[in-house]
Amino acid sequence: MDAQTNPKPPAAVIDGLEFPFSDYPAPGTATEVADGIFWISTPVPFVGLKQVNLWLLRDGDGWTMIDCGYIRDDVRAQITGIWDNVLEGRPVTRLIVTHFHPDHIGNSGWICERWGLRPRMTQGEWLTANLAVMNRHTDHVQSRGSFYRRHGLDEARVQRFLDGVVLYSDGVTLPPNYKRIRGDDLIPIGRDQWRVMIGEGHAPEHVSLYCPERRILVAGDQILPSITTNVSTWHVEPELDAVGVFLKTCKTFLDVLHPDTLILPSHRKPFRNVQHRLRQLAVHHAIRLNVILDKAGAETCAGDLIDVMFTPGLDGHQIGFAMGEAIAHLNHLVTLGHMRMIETKAQIRYQRISAKEKRVEPNFE
């Protein structure tokens, strides 16, 4: 099937996005979404996220695999079954990992061992993975708890976070070394050239792969349909304006991607109408920024915003992501000149400095 020369009507149009495939691949099977590109869906242990997509691309005498899934016996059984049924007896000859999160890199050690590979990754993702798997950097749980306490999270929810956060090392084993890729690298896969596009805001040096000739983007978590990418500020880089860098990446994608591009996201289903999706994301973040401005009054903190920005009943793991998102949006309001951060040893708070009637416009700044 060639998605470009033989277009099919979409199975569904939802919220302005076209979804060409109505069903997920069944467990242990793969769906060919374009000539030589196979879609795999595997389960993850995170509430709300449900599944993660992996991709197999026919690549000459072998196959390129993109992302690895979370370490679980059922995930490994599914992947093994798909290797048996889809690879036509040819080996996986290359593994590309979009970013360091456990549902993407989890099985990398096992896959590399099985096929004698080293993963292709950016340096930012490789180093972050290696620190996180030792419970350091983004996965130093006590430091995260202290950071959220300073940002005004109540003690009950700090405890729920500490008790309920899913440890990175539970879902990941890494190979001993890697092969570095960089932004704008061209990776030949089969007859096609795939360009490495670096994204920020979700992970430090996230990789998406774009083939302009075929109008296909393997998006990773950088652009998702139906749910929005987590955009968080972490304790290791407390002043990071993660929303700002995420929107900047969205603008780059808007400028570079052909409007008819088929997006292969890491979560949910493949879709078209990426320009509409990118504009939706700008509106989404502007709405959240304005909700904060409405709630903030003269002064606020991230802990005060959790109940305003998120539905109640978050579990411990979700509290971490929610706090990261709240802080990221506050830091973007600092960049935009609406807020000032006031940081003491005990507390991090934000003071409104723009006029009360000022609003955030939905754009990519």
Ligand SMILES: [Zn+2]
């Ligand atoms: Zn991710």
